[in-house]
Amino acid sequence: MKSAAKAQQAEDSTTDTGAQQIRDAIREAIVERRLSPGTKLSESDVGNLFNVSRTLARAALQALSYEGLVSVEKNRGAFVAYPSPEEARQIFSARRLVEPGILREAAARITPDDITHLRQLLLEEGRLMSERGQTARRAEIKASGDFHLTLAMISGNSIMQRFMEELVARSSLVIALYGQSTASSCGHSEHGDIISAIEADELDRACQLMLHHIAHIEADLDLRERKSLGLKEAFEL
Numbered sequence: 104m105k106s107a108a109k110a111q112q113a114e115d116s117t118t119d120t121g122a123q124q125i126r127d128a129i130r131e132a133i134v135e136r137r138l139s140p141g142t143k144l145s146e147s148d149v150g151n152l153f154n155v156s157r158t159l160a161r162a163a164l165q166a167l168s169y170e171g172l173v174s175v176e177k178n179r180g181a182f183v184a185y186p187s188p189e190e191a192r193q194i195f196s197a198r199r200l201v202e203p204g205i206l207r208e209a210a211a212r213i214t215p216d217d218i219t220h221l222r223q224l225l226l227e228e229g230r231l232m233s234e235r236g237q238t239a240r241r242a243e244i245k246a247s248g249d250f251h252l253t254l255a256m257i258s259g260n261s262i263m264q265r266f267m268e269e270l271v272a273r274s275s276l277v278i279a280l281y282g283q284s285t286a287s288s289c290g291h292s293e294h295g296d297i298i299s300a301i302e303a304d305e306l307d308r309a310c311q312l313m314l315h316h317i318a319h320i321e322a323d324l325d326l327r328e329r330k331s332l333g334l335k336e337a338f339e340l
């Protein structure tokens with residue numbers, strides 16, 4: 104009995120790991136904008152791609168739908184989410200509320216090694232910005248998101264970290280849909296100023312810089328409601 108229970112437990116945890124790995128892989132593809140908003144994600148395709156059962160694929164898609172990255176529609180299946188302008192505003196409003204708090208927590212615990220790590224991320228981001236090509240662009244988008252995620256990791260609060268993973272990924276979807284410039288999700292050289300302010304122990308300034316930074320990302324979006332016109336309306340002048 105005991106071993107059966109153990110075996111079951113092991114099986115359960117493999118299932119969890121499997122679904123989690125798929126979820127992380129799909130999230131990363133969304134963050135890097137390899138997957139566009141509205142893309143169909145069928146259970147069988149996801150299962151075949153990752154060589155897992157449909158049940159496991161479904162579990163991964165379900166988990167992503169809880170994060171708001173996938174929308175599951177009755178009888179139609181799962182799609183990469185297509186955030187509305189209102190959702191987009193709420194995502195950035197949430198970031199303005201949450202990120203200064205994360206920054207303060209992180210600053211209280213930050214070590215010289217963490218600072219070095221953040222600076223390395225910045226260098227990598229800068230290097231990728233000067234490179235051409237899609238692969239470099241994707242890596243740059245990821246590096247710019249990693250800056251925000253690393254601060255959450257340094258804060259030591261795993262709940263906040265997961266929340267930020269969700270917010271960064273959802274921001275990426277919003278930027279893919281409504282972004283006007285071709286710059287990365289951050290696109291400004293503001294990360295460095297934030298690190299310098301933390302290093303100088305100027306926390307209020309660091310928080311202000313973070314708020315400005317989030318406002319800049321949002322300012323690059325065109326969040327006007329885009330009503331799709333009917334055939335007749337489209338040709339009426």
Ligand SMILES: [Zn+2]
Nearest residue numbers: 247250289316
């Ligand atoms: Zn940023």
